[in-house]
Amino acid sequence: MTREEIIAEINAELAEEFEIDEAAITPDAPIYQTLELDSLSLVDLIGIVQTKYGVLISKTELPNIKTFAQLYDYIEQHQK
Amino acid sequence: MHDVLIIGSGLGGLECGALLAQRGLRVLVLEGSNQPGGCMQSFRRGGLHYDTGLHYVGGLAPGQAMHKAFAQLGLMDLPWQRMDEDFDHVIIGGRHFAFHQGYEAFVEGLAKDFPHQREALQSFVQRLQNITAEDMDVCAYDYLCQTFSDELLLNVVSAAAMKTELRRESLPLFNFAHTCSSYIESSWRLRGDGNLLVNKLIDTIKQAGGEVQTNSRVVRLTEDDGRITKAICADGTTYEAGYFISDIHPAVLCQLLEECPSVRKAFRRRMTSGENTCGMFTAQLCIKPDALRYFGHNVFVYDKPNVWTMTEENDPVKGVMISARVPEDGSEALRQIDLLTPMPWHECQPWTETKVGHRGEDYKDFCRRKAEQCITLAEQYIPDLRSMIETCYTSTPLTYRDYLGSPEGGAFGMRKDCRASMLSFHSVNTPLPNLLLTGQSVILPGIEGVTMTAFETCNKIIQDNAR
Ligand SMILES: Cc1cc2nc3c(=O)[nH]c(=O)nc-3n(C[C@H](O)[C@H](O)[C@H](O)COP(=O)(O)OP(=O)(O)OC[C@H]3O[C@@H](n4cnc5c(N)ncnc54)[C@H](O)[C@@H]3O)c2cc1C
Numbered sequence: 001m002t003r004e005e006i007i008a009e010i011n012a013e014l015a016e017e018f019e020i021d022e023a024a025i026t027p028d029a030p031i032y033q034t035l036e037l038d039s040l041s042l043v044d045l046i047g048i049v050q051t052k053y054g055v056l057i058s059k060t061e062l063p064n065i066k067t068f069a070q071l072y073d074y075i076e077q078h079q080k
Numbered sequence: 081m082h083d084v085l086i087i088g089s090g091l092g093g094l095e096c097g098a099l100l101a102q103r104g105l106r107v108l109v110l111e112g113s114n115q116p117g118g119c120m121q122s123f124r125r126g127g128l129h130y131d132t133g134l135h136y137v138g139g140l141a142p143g144q145a146m147h148k149a150f151a152q153l154g155l156m157d158l159p160w161q162r163m164d165e166d167f168d169h170v171i172i173g174g175r176h177f178a179f180h181q182g183y184e185a186f187v188e189g190l191a192k193d194f195p196h197q198r199e200a201l202q203s204f205v206q207r208l209q210n211i212t213a214e215d216m217d218v219c220a221y222d223y224l225c226q227t228f229s230d231e232l233l234l235n236v237v238s239a240a241a242m243k244t245e246l247r248r249e250s251l252p253l254f255n256f257a258h259t260c261s262s263y264i265e266s267s268w269r270l271r272g273d274g275n276l277l278v279n280k281l282i283d284t285i286k287q288a289g290g291e292v293q294t295n296s297r298v299v300r301l302t303e304d305d306g307r308i309t310k311a312i313c314a315d316g317t318t319y320e321a322g323y324f325i326s327d328i329h330p331a332v333l334c335q336l337l338e339e340c341p342s343v344r345k346a347f348r349r350r351m352t353s354g355e356n357t358c359g360m361f362t363a364q365l366c367i368k369p370d371a372l373r374y375f376g377h378n379v380f381v382y383d384k385p386n387v388w389t390m391t392e393e394n395d396p397v398k399g400v401m402i403s404a405r406v407p408e409d410g411s412e413a414l415r416q417i418d419l420l421t422p423m424p425w426h427e428c429q430p431w432t433e434t435k436v437g438h439r440g441e442d443y444k445d446f447c448r449r450k451a452e453q454c455i456t457l458a459e460q461y462i463p464d465l466r467s468m469i470e471t472c473y474t475s476t477p478l479t480y481r482d483y484l485g486s487p488e489g490g491a492f493g494m495r496k497d498c499r500a501s502m503l504s505f506h507s508v509n510t511p512l513p514n515l516l517l518t519g520q521s522v523i524l525p526g527i528e529g530v531t532m533t534a535f536e537t538c539n540k541i542i543q544d545n546a547r
Pocket of ligand 1: 087116119480526
């Protein structure tokens with residue numbers, strides 16, 4: 001999957017699952033605020049990435065993913 | 081208006097009810113079926129009580145894992161009977177081994193048969209005593225392979241863990257260790273049926289002014305301003321409360337939350353897409369009077385050393401747990417034995433659309449055949465068992481699904497996966513601050529796991545109230 005395909009797909013998925021406007025998702029936007037995540041729904045985000053791409057975001061790397069661009073990077077680098 | 085409304089009267093629901101009622105909160109427990117207790121309930125046939133999900137409990141001696149919790153819940157007043165010093169016997173491929181109570185005795189007992197693995201056994205029990213949340217990420221099977229070079233011993237130490245779901249790729253060491261350690265500390269059976277435990281908890285709730293209502297299936301929860309305000313039952317009755325605790329399967333809970341805007345799709349998806357553990361087939365035998373002496377240990381019989389893979393090919397039955405019931409009248413002979421073997425959901429496929437009592441002749445034949453296979457394996461320990469049987473009652477995962485509403489009749493709730501611990505172990509919190517989870521699907525199954533979780537669930541409410 002190319003980066004563009006990942007971006008299109010994950011943006012649509014996150015907007016649907018977290019029930020927000022897809023237009024709010026931009027590469028530099030902060031994930032936590034945009035998706036209104038707390039410690040519980042953060043686990044839901046990890047779940048979506050895992051089911052969709054088979055990519056498990058590890059506990060240690062979680063703090064490094066703050067923007068959507070960093071999330072795309074992570075998926076791109078780790079997808080099988 | 082109640083302070084706390086609890087959905088489901090399984091062990092976790094009743095324990096939360098008792099703990100919170102003791103704290104002075106007004107508690108209401110709503111149970112969907114006509115009998116309280118969930119997996120703890122017993123049923124009566126031909127003048128005898130049969131249990132469903134209660135065979136033995138570990139760690140009830142003073143100072144041990146479960147003693148304090150059960151004492152606080154009033155459950156230490158029940159007639160617990162300590163099992164034999166050699167509490168679990170294991171037979172694999174015709175060879176006989178025993179687990180002894182106490183970590184040192186456990187090591188010594190097995191080191192007699194496996195002298196070359198004494199150090200490995202010592203390191204194993206050390207590890208069991210030092211389990212932390214980090215072991216949720218450790219694969220139990222990999223750990224055992226690294227610890228024991230003798231494959232037979234690896235199978236032997238895993239044999240009694242049939243009471244959890246043994247899956248090589250996913251079972252976390254955290255879960256495996258919890259199904260072993262408290263029993264090694266000390267093992268106990270109840271002299272009497274599971275309803276003793278259920279009724280004791282209900283008494284505690286009632287004495288503190290709470291209520292437990294059966295035939296009250298909750299079908300919907302309503303949200304107002306980010307909090308759950310009401311539970312609506314199948315008959316239309318509505319109950320209001322300040323807090324809500326769910327002791328039901330999280331996927332079933334999500335169906336009740338369909339109209340709650342604070343619960344986003346992502347949470348629903350995580351709770352409904354999680355896998356379920358394997359169910360159990362049970363053959364409950366009524367033994368002819370004076371035909372068999374009571375034995376105070378369990379026996380786990382396996383055809384071959386394939387403890388970790390047998391459910392992949394469990395037809396015919398490859399392993400069985402034999403649990404004897406304490407004779408209530410104090411006589412030397414027993415009247416009841418349970419035989420249990422894991423039964424994956426795919427074996428239930430032909431009858432998934434059927435209901436209790438209307439599953440057809442082919443289902444009865446299936447159950448008879450499976451019971452026969454269990455009995456054949458059990459005869460490795462009790463020769464001629466077949467001739468001692470007066471009656472045999474069977475149940476399958478379908479029975480648990482239909483009586484308790486557990487999806488796929490999973491015996492231990494939702495599966496935990498060491499490769500994705502964050503996703504499979506759950507928090508007691510939900511997106512709604514006054515709705516909490518409890519029960520076997522959250523962290524750990526079994527009496528110990530459910531009790532630990534009940535304390536955690538209640539602590540949230542107690543801390544909240546203290547603020
Ligand atoms: C065959 C078998 C043997 C076992 N043996 C042992 C053992 O020896 N030792 C041990 O420690 N553990 C054992 N266990 C495990 C143990 O019994 C369970 O982990 C524990 O009892 C589960 O408790 P729970 O609180 O999760 O609730 P459950 O028992 O799952 O009960 C949930 C309750 O909620 C009710 N309910 C469902 N939906 C609704 C609704 N919409 N509204 C209202 N009520 C609803 C159900 O009717 C049920 O009563 C065994 C389990 C099985 C299946």
